[in-house]
Amino acid sequence: VQLVESGGGLVQPGRSLRLSCTASGFTFDDYAMHWVRQAPGKGLEWVSGISWNSGSIGYADSVKGRFTISRDNAKNSVYLQMNSLRVEDTAFYQCAKENGKSFGYYGMDVWGHGTTVTVSS
């Protein structure tokens, strides 16, 4: 069971970035997925989640209207499109698997190793 993130990097404020997370070792379309971030020296912050069939999607207030989560079950992948990036979006981003089809009930039981996003001019 593995989650591998990619797409992080250094980007200027106001620009966009797309993160990808590819899953292996489990039936991807049986589970909800999440993005969680952690700013340097700070705690965990849930960013966004998507149910198994994309029927239910949620965002943290801090990213609502700027970030978009999506998934492609045929490619075993979940994505985070990040627009209008701000300095405060600088963080280590990880995708995580919910242990259920919908989010909110079973916890995030598998985590990727993460990718770093740095927003700076």
Next chain:
Amino acid sequence: SYELTQPPSVSVSPGQTASITCSGDKLGDKYVCWYQQKPGQSPLLVIYQDSKRPSGIPGRFSGSNSANTATLTISRTQAMDEADYYCQVWDSGTGVFGTGTRVTV
């Protein structure tokens, strides 16, 4: 927005019991998860649905949730339990993590 408050730090002697609290408005009405995070590692789910342990998590870890406070209890604490611990809930379709507690053994 919903907030979860944890003590910044808890210190415990090896073999003793550590209790980490998580406070939030009507928290007992929600399911609480707990995550352990060691330096340089990804978080590890140790408790879900208030008190259930995922496969592979030692029985030393237990959880409870009532009224406005959830508690993660680590019995017979070992040096390997030294880590940051975060509670987490869902509120109106949004995930919320607690402020985090550093447990020092």
